[in-house]
Amino acid sequence: MFMKGKKGVILGVANNKSIAYGIAKACAAQGAEIAFTYLNDSLKKRVEPIASEFGSSDKVYACDVSNPSEIVALRESLEKDMGQIDFIVHSIAFAPKSGLSGRFYDISKEAFDIAMDVSVYSLIEITRELKPLLSKNSSILTLTYYGGAKYIPNYNLMGVAKAALEMTTKYMAEDLGKDGIRVNAISAGPIKTLAAAGIGEFRFMLKWNEAHSPMKKNVTIDEVGNSGMYLLSDLSSAVTGEIHYVDGGFNIMGMPAVSFDEEGKQTIAWDGNK
Ligand code: 0WD
DSSP, X not given: OTTTTOEEEEEOOOSXXXXXXXXXXXXXXXXXXXXXXXXXXXXXXXXXXXXHHTTOTTOEEEOOXXXXXXXHHXXXXXXXXXXXXXXXXXXXOOOOGGGSSSOGGGOOHHHHHHHHIIIIIHXXXXXXXXXXXXXXXXXXXXXXXXXXXXXXXXXXXXXXXXXXXXXXXXXXXXXXXXXXXXXXXXXXXXXXXXXXXXXXXHHHHHHXXXXXXTTOSOOOHHHHHHHHHHHHSGGGTTOXXXXXXXXXXXGGOSSOOEEEOTTSOEEESOOSOO
């Protein structure tokens, strides 16, 4: 039981397809005690049964991260109900739909500000607010995507937000290392979730990744969950500031691999249109 005796909070479960759900499952299987948050009343109904599944029906709290007073209220509730905590999972992102397709240079200031606030600044604010509760040997995990490192069609505004989130992870890792707090990110391959549905041509991304990753497959929330559990547990006690890819190796590819047709001629594995 790699997480026996560890307590933490997971922000960003929307339903049982969420990456945060996969992380909760892996941590609970290793003995962790978990608190959950929900964005609004309609998601509350989805998150409550999930919390019960992990024996946490008494630890479900409202927290819209764009509202600072809800983050303060979360700290107060966690302090009262759990005392000290050992981990935080930040599995939250949002960009207005106008920022997730079309011409990049059309992105409005309003959309930009919202995406950066919810998807990036929230990690800083949550950490600062919950820091008094964090134990001397704790771990913070956020979720990013390859579109923050390289151009990905339609990822547009979220790509810029993820680039900022990845650097935030590194600066926070340096700042908090002396307090015994580690900060890492998982860069997950594409997975069909509620948030992913907002990205233009997402099905094409899934097909492309499957065809061109070294492992020739897409990843699951269980696989991301297991890697997340490692980063949240003491198994990774000397790992901080990392952007850890869980993507079947897709990020190492500089060009699609070649394969050979029946006549032995080289072809590209998949031309993207099938
Ligand atoms: O392919 C994917 N699905 C990938 C997702 C690949 C790589 C990374 N990620 C990232 C996402 O960008 C995000 O940071 O993983 C994280 C989790 O995303 P998810 O599991 O794919 O998506 P989802 O199940 O929708 O959970 C994200 C949740 C929101 O769901 P909705 O669908 O309602 O937007 O983030 C939460 C919300 O529950 N969220 C907020 N929580 C608190 N305050 C807020 C907010 N203001 N906005 C969104």
